[in-house]
Amino acid sequence: MTKIHCFDDIYIKLLLPEDVTEEYVSWINDSETNKYLVTQKTSLNECKKYVLNKYKDNNTVFYGIYHNERHIGNIKIEKIDNKLKCGCLGIMIGNKNYRSKGYGTKIINFFCKYSFDTLNLNLILLGVLKENIRAIKCYLKCGYKEIKNINLVNSKIVNDYLIKYKFINDDERIYMILVK
Numbered sequence: 001m002t003k004i005h006c007f008d009d010i011y012i013k014l015l016l017p018e019d020v021t022e023e024y025v026s027w028i029n030d031s032e033t034n035k036y037l038v039t040q041k042t043s044l045n046e047c048k049k050y051v052l053n054k055y056k057d058n059n060t061v062f063y064g065i066y067h068n069e070r071h072i073g074n075i076k077i078e079k080i081d082n083k084l085k086c087g088c089l090g091i092m093i094g095n096k097n098y099r100s101k102g103y104g105t106k107i108i109n110f111f112c113k114y115s116f117d118t119l120n121l122n123l124i125l126l127g128v129l130k131e132n133i134r135a136i137k138c139y140l141k142c143g144y145k146e147i148k149n150i151n152l153v154n155s156k157i158v159n160d161y162l163i164k165y166k167f168i169n170d171d172e173r174i175y176m177i178l179v180k
């Protein structure tokens with residue numbers, strides 16, 4: 001798979017089932033990490049199936065994040081809606097040694113710009129648990145704003161997107177948005 005250079009020694013590449021390792025599986029099964037994720041538990045086979053499904057899904061782009069040759073996490077845009085020109089961001093820096101050092105901010109900055117350009121999107125949303133302070137701080141640094149706090153020119157599009165993909169408002173999560 002083609003490597004896409006992000007910055008310094010960091011690159012991303014589309015993930016394939018053969019890229020799934022026990023180390024990657026261990027990130028998902030780690031309680032400190034999965035408390036912030038949708039998936040809470042997996043096995044090598046389940047994880048390979050998950051990656052294959054994402055690879056085949058026309059409305060998803062799912063990349064591994066690599067430092068030199070080392071897989072350190074994943075980043076994706078899913079629920080891509082070509083009509084509304086909207087998608088939803090997900091990121092996990094699985095290797096804890098790479099967290100809170102500014103990598104997340106730099107990778108998201110690169111990846112959102114790259115996705116706006118290559119996927120023809122105007123808006124990239126995300127959902128995050130309110131208790132995930134580190135993630136929220138990172139998203140704010142990348143220019144994300146909490147949806148309910150802003151008066152969007154695109155508010156009808158955002159509303160349609162939230163309804164279509166069943167982003168349900170709850171007390172635990174906030175939704176944020178980045179505009180091209």
Ligand SMILES: CC(C)(COP(=O)(O)OP(=O)(O)OC[C@H]1O[C@@H](n2cnc3c(N)ncnc32)[C@H](O)[C@@H]1OP(=O)(O)O)[C@@H](O)C(=O)NCCC(=O)NCCS
Nearest residue numbers: 036091092093099100101102103104105128134135137138
């Ligand atoms: C969320 C995530 C992508 C952020 O990437 P990162 O590289 O760790 O983030 P950054 O270092 O760029 O920015 C994090 C900021 O939060 C701060 N921070 C870290 N831990 C914190 C804490 N416990 N309380 C308050 N701030 C904290 C950092 O100091 C940094 O802010 P600063 O640059 O002003 O100092 C990464 O930590 C991760 O993958 N976490 C596990 C999975 C996850 O939560 N995914 C997101 C699901 S929505």
